[in-house]
Amino acid sequence: MVTQCLPASLTPLEAAVAVLLHELEAVTPEDLPLAEALGCVAAEMPALPSTPVYDLAAADGWAVNANDVVGVSSYSPLALARPPTWVNVGDAMPQHCDCVLDVDAVDTSGPIVEIIVEGAPGQGIRRAGSDIAADRPAIASGHLICPRDLLTARTAGLETLNVRRPRLRIVNLPGGTATAHLIADHARANGARVTEIEAEARDAASIADVLDPVGADLLIVVGGSGVGRNDATVTALARRGEVLAHGVALQPGRTVAIGRADAVPVLVMPGAPDHALAVWFALALPALECLSGRRSRESRLLPLSRKIASSVGLAEIALLEERNDAWLPLATGDLPLHAMARADAWLLIPGSSEGFAAGTPIDAYLWRE
Incomplete structure (x- = not known):
């Protein structure tokens, strides 16, 4: 029987990330309808x-x-034998015409047509190539596709887009539904195709039965990562595959485990929402970004309104609220639900840091659902 225990010393977060991302590559692209x-x-x-x-x-x-x-003006009109060409929005401009005048700029009430307002080149015109410049892709590779990108694609006449959509399987243990949904929602918002499975019980045999990596690029188990009497997930992972690390220097979330099952990376998250969220930010998100080929996250640089103190030796997650053009720290290490509800951004404090003084410019990752 495989026993589970935390190591005498916790694995540094940087080493844990390296283990999780080892030999992990971006998934094969696929064409999907725009929606x-x-x-x-x-x-x-x-x-x-x-x-x-x-x-x-x-x-x-x-x-x-x-x-x-x-x-040209009303005092010095331009007389014409016949009216200029009338165009509606979206019409191709006639040859040699580079300006659209308003309806009242041309007086057609008398026997002679007169233009009474001058115009400027480009007035009332959408220039060729002004929406999409030639020889550029509709959307940059590695970019998370948003509604305005679909507008560009539809304008260009595209019906599908070439994307990377990693397959993420989430195993939920009884009693951890809310946390599992939290992780699933974040995964979908970051481009994953999510399948959720619930184990019938919390014993190692029941958990091992659903640790099936077939058809998955990343397998996440929510719950049972500790050493309590009802924590059997790490034992189940050892039976089904291999445990590469158990116990990471991350606060919250230190009981997280990393492993593999048939070459598919496995992440065992704690069942508490704040602990799982920290593991998501610090470990799962980098893995998902590696699989999807995502190249950047949205962040914002603002000064801290007050200091953040951190324990050397533990990487910590801090939640921040934007207030008066500064980052207000809401919580560090322990992340209560009320702080999660208010947070606009998050920050990963390295284990080598003692924190940051008030006024320090902080480039924090925006936390948007």
């Missing part, structure tokens, strides 16, 4: 032609050449 691609990470895409292809009218009005109406 399904929302929230996924863009893969490499071919360059698009310029959009619009031609100069288009951006307003309803009279199409003219701006040089022909220089200095």
Whole structure:
């Protein structure tokens, strides 16, 4: 029988991340319909032609050449034998016309048509290539696709997008549903295709039965990572695969375990929401970003409104609220639900740091659902 225990010394977070990411590669891209691609990470895409292809009218009005109406006014009108070409929004501009005048800029009430307002080149026009420049992809590789990206794709006439969508399987132990849903929601918001499975019981045999890595790129088990009487997940992982690390110098979340099952990385998270959240930020998110090829997270640089104290030797998660153009620390190490509800950003404090003084500029990761 495999026994479970925490090591005498905790694995440094940096070493734990290296173990989890060892030989982990980005998943194979797939083409998805635009609606399904929302929230996924863009893969490499071919360059698009310029959009619009031609100069288009951006307003309803009279199409003219701006040089022909220089200095024109109601006191010095330009008489024409016939009215200029009328264009509606979206119409291709007539040849040699580079300006759209308003409806009342041309007087057609008398026997002679008169232009009474001058115009400037480009007025009322959407230039060719102004929406999408030639030879550029619709969406940059590694970018998390958002609604405005779908607008670009639809404008370019695309029906699908090439994306990377890692397959994440989450195993939930009885009693940990809320925490498992928290992790699943975060995973979906970061481009993963999530499958949730619930173990029938908390014993090692029941947990091992559902530790099936087939069809998954990352396997996460929520709950049972400690050494209590009802904590059997690490034992189950040892039976089903291998345990590479158990106990990481991370606060909260130090009972996290890392392993593999049939070459698929496995992350065993504590069942408490704040502990699981810390493990998500520090370990699961880097793994998911590696699998998806995501290249950056959104962050914001602001000064601290008050100091953050941290224990040397433990990496810690701090939650921050943006207030008066500064980061206000809400919680460090222990993350109560009320702090999670208010937080706008999070910060990973390295184990080598004693914290940060008030006024220190902090580049914190934005926490948006």
